[in-house]
Amino acid sequence: MDFSFVTFFLVKGLEISSPIAFAALGGVFSERGGVVNIALEGIMTVTALTLVWGAITFHSIWLGLLVAVITGMLMGLIHAVVAVTFRVNDVVSGVAINIFAIGLTRFLSQSWFGQETQSAINSRLFPNWLGVNSLAFWLIPITALAWFAINRTVFGLRLRSVGENPEAADTLGVNVFFMRYAGVIISGALCGIGSATLFADKWISGMVAGRGFIALAAVIFGGWNPIGAVLASLLFGYADTVRIVFETRIPIPVQFVQMFPYVLALVVLAGLAGRARAPAADGRPFEKGED
């Protein structure tokens, strides 16, 4: 084990963790505002496609990233309209959006690239840094920023207040609907960045492969706070990295190695349940007025 291998492992692990971590940060924003966001998976599915489309169409990966972030926010907006304004159960809304995302990407991919299951190759990639997608390193400042925004700003205080007790927040003049919309839309934007750290060279149907759901597990494991959620994502991400790096060297069938991150997530959830506390009004729609 030489030094360069250790560096490679650490950096590679960061790259593999970052889609989960960005989505988990998104989940924190959404859930601290009181809206469960099962749609993380679907939003990542869509933004992973629009990223590639944007990069190819506008000849720039950065514009692709912009397109991905905007589509992520639009998908978040749909979730907010359905779950916050129309007060549909947010799990139902999230699942519906995930199904919609699968159909939408198949349709868009066929319309844009002539095939349902994969896009054309995108040759404009993010700059490489230490052998990985440099966007992964954004995770560190963005996590700090998210922590600051949630714990040290007026915005964060209001967001947390509508997630804990929307009625009280409303009485104090906080616009509950606005704050919840903001939380969900921010989560969409973060999913856009997350899917940009995935594989920017090509979109393939199913490439998100459950990362949005692992991110939800990371939100719970991380106790609904940004740093905890990112650390949990790193745990899942590095577990996956161990799998990828050592897959060929471990003498057990490859499929069992592939199960490892999911089993780990299950064990972590089962061992932890009951200790972490969700925001009190998480998943509870808010109604203004007396009924």
Next chain:
Amino acid sequence: MAQRRRRSARYRILEGAAPFIGFIASAAVLIGIVIVLGEDPLKAVNAIYRFTIQTSAKLAQVLSVSIPFYLSGLAVALAFKAGVFNIGVEGQYFVGGFTGALVGIYLHVPAAVHIPLVVISAMLGGALWAFVPAILKVRRGIHEVITTILFNNIATALVTYFVNNPFSGLQKGQSLEPQTKKILATAVFGKLNGFFRSIGWNVPDYVYLDYSLIVAIIFGVVIWFLLSRTRQGFEIRAVGTSIDVSRYAGIKVDRVQIGAFLMSGALAGLIGLQEIFAIRGFYTYSLASGLGFDGVAISLIGRNSPIGVIFSAGLFGFLRQAGYGLQLFTKVPNSVTYAIQGLMILFIVVINEVMMRVVRGLRKREAG
């Protein structure tokens, strides 16, 4: 009195209208997309008509593809009724199909026993895969949406391992996709096409109306009866309506939810029967995937009722065939139907919620 009865009938119509309004709205969007893609809407409608209901053969094909949709919708609906969100139907039918296939391949018994045993073992496999998420939900309070999704991923890896290694049916040098041995002749699901022809419905040979149709009908009736005519069914519906009230009324909420979750998994185990036992004749991990998620949509559109799910499953079968019609005769790609399905669910859950609120408001005003 008569006026009140009329009013309550009107409320029921309002509440039941959501799926229809959602369907019309989605159809409008579809026509919009057709126009945007520069195609003649009439031509598109004609293409859909020709591929779905023009002939009895096409109609039979719609029925055939609706069978797995129905079973999937029924599985999700039963769990929903008990307030359980079973997103794990996907993994459960992969595992259930596999356990069913094992019995179909390795057990040598007469057909009259073999086919029921296959059905039972498929159900046991599906229920087995729902067991851990059910326990984790009830005992440890972990949301089943997350655990069942993780189990879906584990299921995929597991069956891939099984068909590649211990249960591979391929000879050395064969370059087919990994698959098990062939299902024994005594366990193959025969077709009912001859029966339908004898009663005057011209079902061509290439359409699969097989024993899985009988399985779907039997379990549709059983679940309908369970939910609407038994004490257990009442408890399931009570728990799904309000956990607190049910607990207060002395219902063992945990037991009811575990039971409904396991039954949902058992029903999920039936989804793959048609493809494995009638169409392919062996098991492979590349079975049609996504049926479990379709089931969630089908259940929501059918308002989580065993009868409503008949219509929404038929609608999905119709859309699937309509997509092929569009693909073949127009410039519209068949994937448009997948996007429309997703949109339709969003429309329907929103309209459903709005309608329920409107009705609640009307009732409240009526009560003074």
